[in-house]
Amino acid sequence: MPQGGGREPQVAGSFALAIDAMGGDHAPDSVLDGLEIAAERHPKARFLLVGDEARLTALLAKRPRAAKACTIRHAAEAIPGDMKPTAALRVRNSSMRIAIDAVAGGEAAGVVSAGNTGALMALGKIVVKSLPEIDRPALAAIGPSARGDVVLLDLGANIVCDPRNLVEFAVMGDAFARAVLGLTSPSIGLLNVGSEELKGDDRVRQAAEMLRESPLAGQFHGFVEGHDITAGTVDVVVTDGFTGNVALKTGEGAFKLVGSLLKQVFTSSLAAKLGYLLARPALDRLREWMDPRRYNGAVLIGLNGVVVKSHGGTDALGFAHAVDVAMDMVTHRFNERIREGLAALPPRNRPVVAEPGAAAR
Amino acid sequence: MPQGGGREPQVAGSFALAIDAMGGDHAPDSVLDGLEIAAERHPKARFLLVGDEARLTALLAKRPRAAKACTIRHAAEAIPGDMKPTAALRVRNSSMRIAIDAVAGGEAAGVVSAGNTGALMALGKIVVKSLPEIDRPALAAIGPSARGDVVLLDLGANIVCDPRNLVEFAVMGDAFARAVLGLTSPSIGLLNVGSEELKGDDRVRQAAEMLRESPLAGQFHGFVEGHDITAGTVDVVVTDGFTGNVALKTGEGAFKLVGSLLKQVFTSSLAAKLGYLLARPALDRLREWMDPRRYNGAVLIGLNGVVVKSHGGTDALGFAHAVDVAMDMVTHRFNERIREGLAALPPRNRPVVAEPGAAAR
Numbered sequence: 162m163p164q165g166g167g168r169e170p171q172v173a174g175s176f177a178l179a180i181d182a183m184g185g186d187h188a189p190d191s192v193l194d195g196l197e198i199a200a201e202r203h204p205k206a207r208f209l210l211v212g213d214e215a216r217l218t219a220l221l222a223k224r225p226r227a228a229k230a231c232t233i234r235h236a237a238e239a240i241p242g243d244m245k246p247t248a249a250l251r252v253r254n255s256s257m258r259i260a261i262d263a264v265a266g267g268e269a270a271g272v273v274s275a276g277n278t279g280a281l282m283a284l285g286k287i288v289v290k291s292l293p294e295i296d297r298p299a300l301a302a303i304g305p306s307a308r309g310d311v312v313l314l315d316l317g318a319n320i321v322c323d324p325r326n327l328v329e330f331a332v333m334g335d336a337f338a339r340a341v342l343g344l345t346s347p348s349i350g351l352l353n354v355g356s357e358e359l360k361g362d363d364r365v366r367q368a369a370e371m372l373r374e375s376p377l378a379g380q381f382h383g384f385v386e387g388h389d390i391t392a393g394t395v396d397v398v399v400t401d402g403f404t405g406n407v408a409l410k411t412g413e414g415a416f417k418l419v420g421s422l423l424k425q426v427f428t429s430s431l432a433a434k435l436g437y438l439l440a441r442p443a444l445d446r447l448r449e450w451m452d453p454r455r456y457n458g459a460v461l462i463g464l465n466g467v468v469v470k471s472h473g474g475t476d477a478l479g480f481a482h483a484v485d486v487a488m489d490m491v492t493h494r495f496n497e498r499i500r501e502g503l504a505a506l507p508p509r510n511r512p513v514v515a516e517p518g519a520a521a522r
Numbered sequence: 523m524p525q526g527g528g529r530e531p532q533v534a535g536s537f538a539l540a541i542d543a544m545g546g547d548h549a550p551d552s553v554l555d556g557l558e559i560a561a562e563r564h565p566k567a568r569f570l571l572v573g574d575e576a577r578l579t580a581l582l583a584k585r586p587r588a589a590k591a592c593t594i595r596h597a598a599e600a601i602p603g604d605m606k607p608t609a610a611l612r613v614r615n616s617s618m619r620i621a622i623d624a625v626a627g628g629e630a631a632g633v634v635s636a637g638n639t640g641a642l643m644a645l646g647k648i649v650v651k652s653l654p655e656i657d658r659p660a661l662a663a664i665g666p667s668a669r670g671d672v673v674l675l676d677l678g679a680n681i682v683c684d685p686r687n688l689v690e691f692a693v694m695g696d697a698f699a700r701a702v703l704g705l706t707s708p709s710i711g712l713l714n715v716g717s718e719e720l721k722g723d724d725r726v727r728q729a730a731e732m733l734r735e736s737p738l739a740g741q742f743h744g745f746v747e748g749h750d751i752t753a754g755t756v757d758v759v760v761t762d763g764f765t766g767n768v769a770l771k772t773g774e775g776a777f778k779l780v781g782s783l784l785k786q787v788f789t790s791s792l793a794a795k796l797g798y799l800l801a802r803p804a805l806d807r808l809r810e811w812m813d814p815r816r817y818n819g820a821v822l823i824g825l826n827g828v829v830v831k832s833h834g835g836t837d838a839l840g841f842a843h844a845v846d847v848a849m850d851m852v853t854h855r856f857n858e859r860i861r862e863g864l865a866a867l868p869p870r871n872r873p874v875v876a877e878p879g880a881a882a883r
Contacts, residue, residue, distance in 0.1 A: 354767040387771025391779040406715040408772045410748025415776035418752040426804040433801040440797030443787040
């Protein structure tokens with residue numbers, strides 16, 4: 162999980178992070194409450210707070226720690242949650258755009274927004290731009306498993322992927338697990354419909370071959386299946402954006418179903434209610450461990466800067482966790498690690514790469 | 523869920539089902555124990571029990587209900603769990619093959635096996651053969667949701683699918699939900715990375731267009747996401763075999779993780795143990811409701827006969843449920859429904875069908 166503490170961000174610009182203050186269901190209040198927590202966790206970090214200056218000034222007046230850490234920059238507009246990415250790209254004075262411009266211009270090392278996901282991905286790719294070594298940025302996040310946290314990517318940035326894309330996701334997932342989970346040699350699995358070498362389509366089989374010949378070979382566990390994600394079989398699970406998005410949301414849905422059924426169980430009788438009270442400390446620990454806020458912060462990786470998407474409906478604690486993830490990436494030389502990893506791969510045109518999703522070579 | 527009861531199977535042959543007695547981790551004992559339960563639930567059904575005659579005769583002697591319902595047919599061999607499908611196809615005197623031959627020959631309306639999945643799928647397709655209207659058979663199963671049971675297909679029979687395949691899966695899923703869940707007008711969703719019309723790849727968007735113009739239009743809910751599976755947003759969730767397999771196993775993995783964490787919770791302290799005892803009746807009901815055995819029985823649909831795969835590791839109760847699913851399909855004119863549904867679709871060559879997984883039209 163993201164580690165707090167007072168490490169000094171190694172950044173060239175004046176700000177560790179630019180914060181889109183106006184994105185998310187409960188913005189700007191929840192964002193500022195989150196920064197009040199984050200400012201205590203990262204006492205040396207400075208944040209560029211972008212949004213409606215008058216509102217933000219008033220809100221900061223009641224949040225002394227955030228006020229000390231933040232510089233406000235005015236943005237006249239905010240991107241609505243349902244605006245299409247193509248439309249969002251044309252809104253030059255939105256809080257999201259101005260925050261992202263600060264990353265592109267080198268003023269801030271990263272940006273955190275709880276706003277429109279599609280808009281953030283599009284602005285990230287077009288304004289911050291991909292690392293030159295990367296074909297396509299990917300969306301990554303951390304989830305719970307029986308053996309610690311697990312990194313899953315891509316979560317929807319790339320619906321159709323070729324084998325090389327999957328290999329690049331493995332390199333980025335490796336760097337992410339090192340930076341954010343603090344692992345020294347994360348194990349990597351490629352999501353498939355079976356663990357045998359012959360399973361799956363050509364795309365995943367070719368990606369597996371490429372990984373076995375890459376510098377990541379020692380960390381590559383081979384194919385993993387859906388149940389391996391929560392089993393913690395590997396530290397990093399690599400897949401295309403379609404499958405990853407479905408897997409993430411299916412897992413979340415399953416957790417949610419059990420949660421609501423347990424609520425029914427513990428209110429179903431007087432004895433069950435009493436049982437709940439007795440088991441409550443342990444159940445609370447479980448709830449805390451499974452808390453989606455603890456896993457908040459999906460990261461668009463492969464860009465010339467750190468771009469973190471907080472869940473739109475999260476609260477202050479969730480937003481503070483998204484800031485933790487961004488700070489971990491900023492302080493742990495995340496992008497340098499990716500560039501080193503990619504430089505060690507053979508050049509893109511060496512292996513024959515099939516058309517995305519093609520059935521036969 | 524599968525309904526028991528004494529409905530008379532509407533079958534031409536002498537047997538409702540052929541049973542592969544030798545497939546599965548605990549075969550033949552668990553299979554025979556399962557048949558002892560199934561024989562009581564389906565008192566008028568006759569089963570063709572295929573396997574080692576001497577062993578089966580001895581086991582049936584201790585299971586009077588199964589003994590009354592079964593006729594033994596000897597098979598000298600059994601397909602090992604790790605045998606490749608291509609090798610399994612060459613073993614002519616295996617219990618699985620002889621059971622499937624009985625379906626292909628019209629002696630039995632369906633087959634149930636807890637053996638090698640790949641072998642069963644290959645034998646089903648090659649020996650029982652696809653319905654002439656169907657391009658590709660699919661693997662379907664039932665899972666739990668917040669609003670009742672949900673049908674998910676394809677679960678791995680077709681790794682790469684085109685839009686027409688997905689539409690055919692919808693027709694088959696509709697027939698399956700009617701036959702096994704007893705629904706009169708099941709709602710159908712197409713799994714995607716977002717619910718908006720423009721989300722996803724061309725493949726799912728084209729399939730959605732085709733469904734909106736098909737006789738299923740009134741039942742078609744549109745796109746659904748991973749979390750909609752367990753939310754019960756629709757009765758039938760349609761997807762390709764790669765995504766469906768990952769979704770199924772990810773959901774199972776998530777349930778399993780919560781289960782093992784709850785076990786830790788309720789043994790973590792004396793108070794928690796006491797709390798468990800008090801809440802136990804309600805927790806037992808929850809466990810029963812979530813019991814994987816209640817959802818046992820994946821069905822290879824689209825064939826000239828009913829082919830049901832029981833989980834290899836299941837026990838007697840799980841096997842009996844797989845028999846229930848097969849009996850429901852046999853008694854509810856399942857294949858006739860599929861043929862009617864497919865006859866109502868426009869012919870395959872009318873809509874322009876993209877290459878599987880192609881990114882652009």
